[in-house]
Amino acid sequence: MNHQHLFEYVLQLADNANVLSHRLGQWCGHGPVIEQDIAMTNLALDLIGQARNLYQYAATIEGKGRTEDDMAYLRDGWDFYNLLLTELPNGDFGKTVARQFLYDTYALLFYSELKNSPNEMLAAIAEKSLKETAYHYRWSSEWVIRLGDGTEESHRKMQEGLNEVWRYTDEIFQPVEREKILIAAGVLPDLAALKPQWEEKVRAVIEEATLSLPEAAGMQYGGKTGRHTEALGYILAEMQYMQRAYPGLEW
Amino acid sequence: MNVTQIYKLLASVTDPEIPVLSILDMGVVRGVEFSEGIVKITITPTYSGCPAMNEIEKNIIETLRLAGVSFVKVNTILSPAWTTDWMTEEGKQKLMEYGIAPPLSPSADKKALMGEVRQVTCPNCKSKHTQMLTLFGSTACKALFKCMDCLEPFDYFKCLR
DSSP: OOHHHHHHHHHHHHHHHHHHHHHHHTTTTTOSSHHHHHHHHHHHHHHHHHHHHHHHHHHHHHOSSOOHHHHHHSOOGGGOOOOHHHHSOOOSHHHHHHHHHHHHHHHHHHHHHHTTOSSHHHHHHHHHHHHHHHHHHHHHHHHHHHHHTSOHHHHHHHHHHHHHHHTTSHHHHSOOHHHHHHHHTTSSOOHHHHHHHHHHHHHHHHHHTTOOOOOOOSOOOOGGGTOOOTHHHHHHHHHHHHHHHSTTOOO | OOHHHHHHHHTTOEETTEEEEEHHHHTOEEEEEEETTEEEEEEOOSSTTOTHHHHHHHHHHHHHHHTTOOOEEEEEOOSSOOOGGGSOHHHHHHHHHHTEEOOOOHHHHHHHHTTSOOOOOOTTTOOSOEEEEESOOSSTTEEEEEETTTOOEEEEEOOOO
């Protein structure tokens, strides 16, 4: 394990939180009802906080004087290591709930393990994020059940949402080179061991929601190594526009 | 200036989002130390994305500077993670008077947020005949409730543990 592996890995976690936060933030003013509009922006705010903690830590590891803002606003798409799942377009509310539920279930299990990491900074960030993630999971799993076990239309849309994002879930559990190294060094929990726990938790909620587990076909990979869907470019164009157009701009 | 006096000054620094609570009432201050002529104050955020943290740090430095303490360092830690258990009883009382229902114990909180038991007290008329409207509210730390007796909506400060 060297600094570069840890640096890129911390960015990977930060990018997940940052990109997903940006997607949720896009619901601001467009939510199906005001309470859920507020809920999604609350989730986005927690995720921004988690991303900031991680970007600050990444900047410290790198030690080249870059700041959290440089990490978020001045890197290009191929230097972003977030999961493809987190960058998927919002679609309808059902698809957003599906994406959030599958991510939250993973984040809940992952942070529960990461908080025991011998890396004190990662452990502290995980301990803090875990409390917030537990609340996010409560929100997203409740909505899967409410929509799935709701009307004919909500059931159909929830099922379609799950079907659409499902092919982006296996990437979570397939370690790339830097993750293999960090897992071997004992810094990270074993991702492969989390998968059955994730599947069991997801299955239980999907069954309660009277939905069916989508078929595992055509799984997509690449986000963790900087190979993204076309969606990420649009997110970065929106997120980074001000700093690119007016370098060093401050509010 | 000694540690007790510093704490007295910190008691006048309030949470910008809930101005009736001091940062001591909130349990955000985790330690005060003197070393080599510098006052080192350790704080912890309530939530990762709490936008009040930068403001709190500035206010601490400003308050101490006005009292003649110019060498101040504010250090933010994440672990142990903040819990509503650290909020003082006095703080909970002030919240209630301000119109925000204070956090319940964790087991009661879960039941209240799941809608199983009605035990969140309306800060307006003190009825327990209240209902949760949504898990999220005006800030990351609150949920929105409604009183079924006086019909006023109100914020409930969520238990975080």
